[in-house]
Amino acid sequence: MDRTAVEVRSLTVSYGSTPVLVEVDLTVPLGAGVCITGENGIGKSTLLRCISSLQRPDSGEIEVFGGPPGSTPEFWRAVATTVEPPTWYPGLTCREHAELVCRAHGLDPDDAGVDEALERFGLSGHADAIPPSMSSGQKQRLTLALVLLRPSRLLILDEPEQRLDPEGRATVAAMLAGYHAGGGSILMASHDDTFATAAGTSLIGMAELHTLPA
Amino acid sequence: MTAVSVLQVRRWVRRSQAAHKERGETLGNFYFALLFVAIVGGMVHRQIAAVVWPGHPTAAPLAGVSFAVALAGALYLLLRRAGPLALSRPASSWLLTAPVSRRSLLLPSLGVAVLVAAVAGAVGALGIMGHVMVHPVAELPLLGALGAIVVLFVALAAQAGQWWTELSDNAAYLLIAAGLAGLVVNSAADLHWSFDARSWVVPAIGALALIAAAGLAYSVRTLARTPNDRILEAATTAGTLADAAFGVEPSFVTDMIERRYWARRKLRSKRLWARLPVLTAQDLLLLRRRPRRLLWLLGGVALPALFSSAPAWVLAIAVLIGGLVAGGVTTANVRTDTGNPWMLRMIGLSSREAVLQRSCVPMILAGFWSAAALTMLNLLGTLPAGPWWLLGLALGPVGGVAAVRKARTGFVDNGLMPLDTPMGSFAIGPLIAAFAGVDVLLLGVPSIVLIGQGGPLSWNGVLVQAAVAALAVRAYLAGTTATDRVELTSH
Numbered sequence: 001m002d003r004t005a006v007e008v009r010s011l012t013v014s015y016g017s018t019p020v021l022v023e024v025d026l027t028v029p030l031g032a033g034v035c036i037t038g039e040n041g042i043g044k045s046t047l048l049r050c051i052s053s054l055q056r057p058d059s060g061e062i063e064v065f066g067g068p069p070g071s072t073p074e075f076w077r078a079v080a081t082t083v084e085p086p087t088w089y090p091g092l093t094c095r096e097h098a099e100l101v102c103r104a105h106g107l108d109p110d111d112a113g114v115d116e117a118l119e120r121f122g123l124s125g126h127a128d129a130i131p132p133s134m135s136s137g138q139k140q141r142l143t144l145a146l147v148l149l150r151p152s153r154l155l156i157l158d159e160p161e162q163r164l165d166p167e168g169r170a171t172v173a174a175m176l177a178g179y180h181a182g183g184g185s186i187l188m189a190s191h192d193d194t195f196a197t198a199a200g201t202s203l204i205g206m207a208e209l210h211t212l213p214a
Numbered sequence: 215m216t217a218v219s220v221l222q223v224r225r226w227v228r229r230s231q232a233a234h235k236e237r238g239e240t241l242g243n244f245y246f247a248l249l250f251v252a253i254v255g256g257m258v259h260r261q262i263a264a265v266v267w268p269g270h271p272t273a274a275p276l277a278g279v280s281f282a283v284a285l286a287g288a289l290y291l292l293l294r295r296a297g298p299l300a301l302s303r304p305a306s307s308w309l310l311t312a313p314v315s316r317r318s319l320l321l322p323s324l325g326v327a328v329l330v331a332a333v334a335g336a337v338g339a340l341g342i343m344g345h346v347m348v349h350p351v352a353e354l355p356l357l358g359a360l361g362a363i364v365v366l367f368v369a370l371a372a373q374a375g376q377w378w379t380e381l382s383d384n385a386a387y388l389l390i391a392a393g394l395a396g397l398v399v400n401s402a403a404d405l406h407w408s409f410d411a412r413s414w415v416v417p418a419i420g421a422l423a424l425i426a427a428a429g430l431a432y433s434v435r436t437l438a439r440t441p442n443d444r445i446l447e448a449a450t451t452a453g454t455l456a457d458a459a460f461g462v463e464p465s466f467v468t469d470m471i472e473r474r475y476w477a478r479r480k481l482r483s484k485r486l487w488a489r490l491p492v493l494t495a496q497d498l499l500l501l502r503r504r505p506r507r508l509l510w511l512l513g514g515v516a517l518p519a520l521f522s523s524a525p526a527w528v529l530a531i532a533v534l535i536g537g538l539v540a541g542g543v544t545t546a547n548v549r550t551d552t553g554n555p556w557m558l559r560m561i562g563l564s565s566r567e568a569v570l571q572r573s574c575v576p577m578i579l580a581g582f583w584s585a586a587a588l589t590m591l592n593l594l595g596t597l598p599a600g601p602w603w604l605l606g607l608a609l610g611p612v613g614g615v616a617a618v619r620k621a622r623t624g625f626v627d628n629g630l631m632p633l634d635t636p637m638g639s640f641a642i643g644p645l646i647a648a649f650a651g652v653d654v655l656l657l658g659v660p661s662i663v664l665i666g667q668g669g670p671l672s673w674n675g676v677l678v679q680a681a682v683a684a685l686a687v688r689a690y691l692a693g694t695t696a697t698d699r700v701e702l703t704s705h
């Protein structure tokens with residue numbers, strides 16, 4: 001049985017001649033919540049992208065649930081992420097997107113609470129809207145609603161509080177805390193310490209992860 | 215408020231732009247454009263001339279009239295899609311909001327639109343004349359040009375937002391459908407119907423000239439009242455077309471049309487059919503929301519009959535391409551997944567399962583369409599006896615897989631090495647993109663042979679086609695998808 005959700009060892013990534021991550025180590029124990037903080041450009045998103053297998057590091061090792069991250073269905077059934085910008089299907093409403101995700105994971109949309117989730121995220125009035133017609137904040141809420149509706153063991157979220165109003169932040173933080181309390185692991189990057197604490201994650205500065213000075 | 219002269223502003227913009235360019239750059243661009251037209255014209259002028267003006271007119275008058283009707287409908291829709299009143303993106307951002315005379319700002323666009331419509335109408339009329347009339351009437355291209363200008367003025371009035379705008383668009387679709395129906399009737403039935411254009415062409419020109427003059431006067435007077443949002447929409451269209459042409463990326467235009475279509479629709483959430491695989495259920499929902507496309511498919515069943523008198527292999531290829539088009543009705547979902555696999559990762563299905571589920575509706579549509587088209591050809595007497603409907607169903611997987619493959623092509627790869635030919639080098643990325651999907655139609659070769667033979671269709675022939683199609687689906691899935699990968703493309 002794996003003890004850690006995420007294990008990163010000596011991760012190095014450079015963009016051209018600019019090193020972004022130098023010998024980075026990170027451990028997220030199973031069922032833990034970790035929030036990485038730090039100023040813009042310090043490499044938070046790059047780290048999350050590498051852990052989500054969306055970017056190949058120059059060197060170093062990454063393990064997610066004891067295995068290498070990859071593009072396998074098993075990996076993506078265990079991991080839900082908002083690291084990449086979402087895409088939406090043409091002619092499919094918000095509610096139908098949510099139902100599609102639930103059904104693909106073998107869940108009945110009513111049992112999974114699609115309508116309740118849309119309600120909690122303040123989207124019940126937009127259930128029949130197509131996502132591209134909504135504001136960026138509403139799209140962010142829908143993305144988070146989908147991520148939390150589907151079953152997963154690890155959430156990898158890049159600044160989930162982005163584009164949300166204060167009420168939305170509080171709702172999302174409470175839902176993440178609920179996910180964490182239910183045994184799920186969370187790894188996220190954020191600029192809002194209050195939000196991260198309310199979501200039940202422990203803060204860790206990006207600079208502390210570098211074992212060597214950049 | 216005093217309006218600034220647009221001419222002065224535009225002159226200033228041109229001068230400022232010229233200051234950043236090298237000396238003679240504009241002249242150089244103009245020269246190269248002219249050279250390009252001259253070279254391409256020199257290469258294909260015989261072919262163009264043969265299309266527009268064949269030596270011996272063979273088409274019946276009904277074909278000519280039907281083609282004119284369909285052309286009018288198509289021209290109207292094209293003009294409506296383009297604006298017809300459009301500005302460049304920079305002009306729409308800076309000059310539309312500036313205190314300049316809107317009429318002077320939009321007048322050049324009107325001029326361009328009139329010119330384009332007139333040329334299109336004249337060439338169309340010339341082509342019809344060349345194909346239909348044994349004794350050409352010299353005034354017919356003028357009639358065509360004037361007719362097209364009248365169509366333009368209707369489109370211009372529709373752009374300003376009238377109660378009949380949507381009705382006119384639907385009427386244009388009906389014109390295209392009626393024209394195509396006329397062409398089908400013409401090729402299926404041997405009609406002997408003739409008319410003499412000489413008796414009415416001059417009065418018709420007079421009447422159209424009067425209407426066009428009145429339309430021009432009205433359009434110039436009301437030009438400034440064209441709503442901003444319509445001009446901005448047309449400017450976006452023009453910009454997207456320019457991007458698509460510059461980047462050789464037609465998907466920019468397809469995406470824009472798709473986005474606009476859904477933005478206008480008011481949807482109500484429906485439940486996905488629980489008994490079906492989830493992605494197939496989603497495709498069916500999309501199909502249900504595009505009833506007009508289904509109607510076009512239904513009408514399109516008759517189109518292969520247009521090739522009744524062409525060689526049998528041309529007829530067979532027309533049926534295969536029709537199957538590809540029919541299969542493409544719901545493949546917008548595949549295009550979305552190819553462009554960005556975010557939802558596929560969210561769903562967590564393997565690429566093999568996803569493509570298999572997404573191929574079901576295209577294969578069924580292509581199968582039913584091909585079956586209907588071949589049955590129609592059989593009923594019209596173009597094809598001899600035999601279970602043609604079954605051959606059509608056997609072609610379903612070919613059309614379906616071809617449509618899915620076409621949708622999975624993604625963006626044009628402009629990074630590929632250009633191909634050097636004696637006439638210069640050209641990029642192969644767009645060529646590969648254009649033929650993606652069409653190549654799969656090669657698996658319909660048994661059908662091409664069966665139709666080409668001209669004899670009655672045997673059950674063995676159907677069996678061979680069905681076996682090839684089944685093997686093709688299997689090979690396609692095995693070769694391009696994987697059970698341990700979510701994304702549709704392997705990197």
